[in-house]
Structure formats: C-alpha cells, structure tokens
Amino acid sequence: MHSIDRFFERNPRSKELWERSRKVSRGIQHDARSCEPFPIFTSHCRGSRKWDVDGNEYIDYTMGHGSLLLGHAHPSLVEAVSGQVARGTHYGTECELAVEWAEVITRLIPAAERVEFVMTGTEANMLIAQLARAYTGRWKILKFAEHFFGWCDHLQVGVFPPYERPIAGHLPPIADDTVSGGTVVIPCNDAVALEKALAGEDIAAVFLEGGGAHCGEIGMPPDLWHTARRLTKEYGTLLVIDEVITGFRWSPGGCQALVGVTPDLSSLGKMVSGGLPGAAVCGRADVMDLLQIRAGDPEWNRYRHVVHPGTWNGNPLCAVAGITTLKIAATGEPQRTAEAMARRLVAGLNRQIEKRGIEACAYHTSSAIHLFVGPCQKCDRQLCLDAAKRMPSELILALDRHLLLNGINLLRGTIGWVSAVHTEQDIDQTVDAFGAVLDGLVEEGMAKAA
Ligand SMILES: Cc1ncc(COP(=O)(O)O)c(C=O)c1O
Secondary structure (H helix, E strand, O other), X not given: OOHHHHHHHHOHHHHHHHHHHHOOOOOOOOXXXXXXXXXXXXXXXXXXXEEEOOOOEEEEOOHHHHOOOOOEOOHHHHHHHHXXXXXXXXXXXXOHHHHHHHHHHHHHOOOOOEEEEEOOHHHHHHHHHHHHHHHHOOOEEEEEOOOOOOOOOOOOOOOOOOOOOOOOOOOOOOOOOEOOOOEEEEOOOOHHHHHHHHOOOOEEEEEEEOOOHHHHOEOOOHHHHXXXXXXXXXXXXXXXXXXXXXXXXXXXXXHHHHHOOOOOEEEEOHHXXXXXXXXXXXXXXXXXXXXXXXXXXXXXXXXXXXOOOOOOOOOHHHHHHHHHHHHHXXXXXXXXXXXXXXXXXXXXXXXXXXXXXXXXXXXXXOOEEEEEEOOOOOOOOOOOOOOOOOXXXXXXXXXXXXXXXXXXXXXXXXXXXXXXXXXXXHHHHHHHHHHHHHHHHHHOXXXXXX
C-alpha cells in the first residue's frame, strides 16, 4: 500500500482535526509543519516521546523546535511552572525572577554584560537591529545568504534562493546587494565578500547564525568566526551572533563560548525560557545602555533612547521556566549526553544509508541533526559547507511521511534535535526504523539504491 494510503489509515482522528482546522485556519501554525497528506495532531509528550491523537507513539526529535534540551515535561520544569501559575503569570511590575533569570544568563553567555527580555527570537533580532542602528548611526544590516534570523521584514531576506528576489509582501526596489529594508545579502560563508561589504563603512551590524545557516544545515568554517570578529572591529561594525538555537545547547555558553568569539550582541531564544515562550537580547553594556530611560533628559528619551515596550517581557512564568532549565544546563552534562546520542544516531543512520548505497547523508552539529537525501559535496558528517544542495519539496514530504509512519518525528523530516533524555535504546530504535524509511522511499521511487 502506498505511504499516503497508509497514512490515511493510521491517522483518522488527525485527519478529522485537519479538516476541522482548515475551516478556521490554514491548518498548521508554522510553515515547517506542513505535511502530506495532512499533519499529525499531538495529544501529549513526555521525555523523548510523543503521542498523537490516534494513539501512535513517536520518538520525538522536533523537541519544541530545538527548545527542549531536557526533553518534554521535565519534572523540575513541571513543578516550577505549575507552582508559578498559582502565584500569578503576569505581575505588571518588575519581579525578582526576571532579575535572577538575567543573572543566570550573564554568568553563562560570554557577550552578556546586560540582558533585555523579549518574547521571541524574531523580536530579539528586531531589537538588535534597532540597537545597532542607533549605536552606529548606520542603516544597513549585513548577512550571509541562507542565514535565518526570524520572519520580520528586514531579516527574512536572502534566506532562500533566488536571494535577490523579494518574498511575498516585500516590495522592490531591489539593488544589486540590497533586497529589503537596507539588508545586504552576501554569498554564504564568503569572507572576501564580507570584507568588501564592510569596507564601505556603512554597515551597522553583521548578523551570523550561530552554528551556521538553518541550524548548521550549512555550517561555517571555524576560521570565519574569527575573521568576522576581526573585520567588524576594524570597520566599526557590530558583530551579532544569533544564539536562538545554539544558546545553552552547543555549550552552556552557547556557540560563542565554543568557538571562542565574543560578539557585541546576541539573540537568545528557545532554550533560554525552558521551552516556554520567551527570548532575550544580550550584549555589551555601552550598546545596551541605549535602552535606558534617563530621568530629566527629554532630549535623550525622545531622540537617542531605543524604545522597547512589550507586554510579556520578563514575565514570571517564563522567567521561572528559564531559570530552572538554565541552572540544569549550566553543568554542561545535558549537552554532553545529547551530543553523544546525536553522534550515535548519525553514525547509525549513515550505516543504514551506506548499506543500501543510497545517495544521502546524516550529519550533526552539536545535538542538532540533519538528514539529506540527494547529491551533495562530501562532508565529514559534522560540518557540511555545501550551500547549493537542495531536496525537492516532494522528497522532503515523502521522507517526513515515511518517518512518521515508522514512529519517528523530525521537523520537516530533515532537522532534529537530540535531547539529554534520548536513550541508547531510543537511538537504536530510530536507526532500525530508518532502514524501513529508506526502503519505503526506494519502493516509491523517491530514492535510488545502488
Ligand atoms: C537561528 C534562529 N533565529 C531566530 C529564530 C526566530 O525565533 P522565533 O521563532 O522565536 O521568532 C529562529 C527560529 O527558529 C532561529 O532558528
């Protein structure tokens, strides 16, 4: 039976919910959750596992889109968050929890002299762009093609090819290097283009995605971090490392602690709030000081101060979740366990691929894993620098569907996050299931065995 028919048979309740949801929405709440013939609807999660409304069990690697290093419903988090709900979720005033949350962050992240809370990674990067512009008096933001910083107008630029063409809702004019809102896009990982663009001395900030584009799907050569740091200093530009995914996951001090490059500003999301909504901007005190409101200085407050309201900033519920998670993450133990499991997983997945002689590979950066089916330049199963590799969307959808049918859930079937609670048994079960996934793809003509 074709996988689409099996999917219908296995998921009648999800299908019902899909049809119901289509009457009031597009049926999914995130582009990356699109699925064919329809998405699964989850009923609950615990540890490394997820159950859908039809009672099917999955080993989960979506892990809150990378926010859950400690797995689903970690007992400490459940206790802390439940206790806080009873004490209030929004005080409308400052609270000690937000102070403690910021203190933990400044202890862990090298760049964090000061912290400002926001609600999402996108918001964090929006605020960083405003701070950088206000600090430098320059307008342009520079980024590598493919690097992703959220979905606001001036950062959701040059993420997918053709890079020079605007996405829906983004209007021309398009100059050679400018697509939207003063964002300059240069080829991925191109150090020469980086220096050339910076030499114009009109760039406020260079944004880099920690770990490389799309969570390391296209990695960064290690020396590029240092080159970017040296060049940004030389040309008076601020260096921003987006640590929305890598923060606290790559290491307790994020990607910056691992590569030894301290940026001027960083965005933190996902793990920073323990899997609840919540994010932060952190960085150099003199830049972050632009957020200060100065008593008796209307000139400063009106013309120099970077405005930052936001109903949910630093609320006690997200703060308590963040503190609880970061204190556990501070030991470095969860990261070590998750990375060791990711290594075991990738080795097993590649064994299955090689056994069948399929043109495909699995690789990982830290505890994030990537699956790619198709031709790609050789990588060392950790760092893949092939920015041109592409999987057709029907292949991504087929891979995702076959994974789900075999009890495995990755985001879009291609990106996964291993947590500290995935066990060797989970990994070995995933590897076995992946053999059946590959056989299914070959059977349906979506992949070719040797
Ligand atoms: C590197 C990176 N930056 C920013 C964002 C945006 O974060 P949010 O989805 O919280 O707005 C994401 C989201 O996945 C991300 O991966």
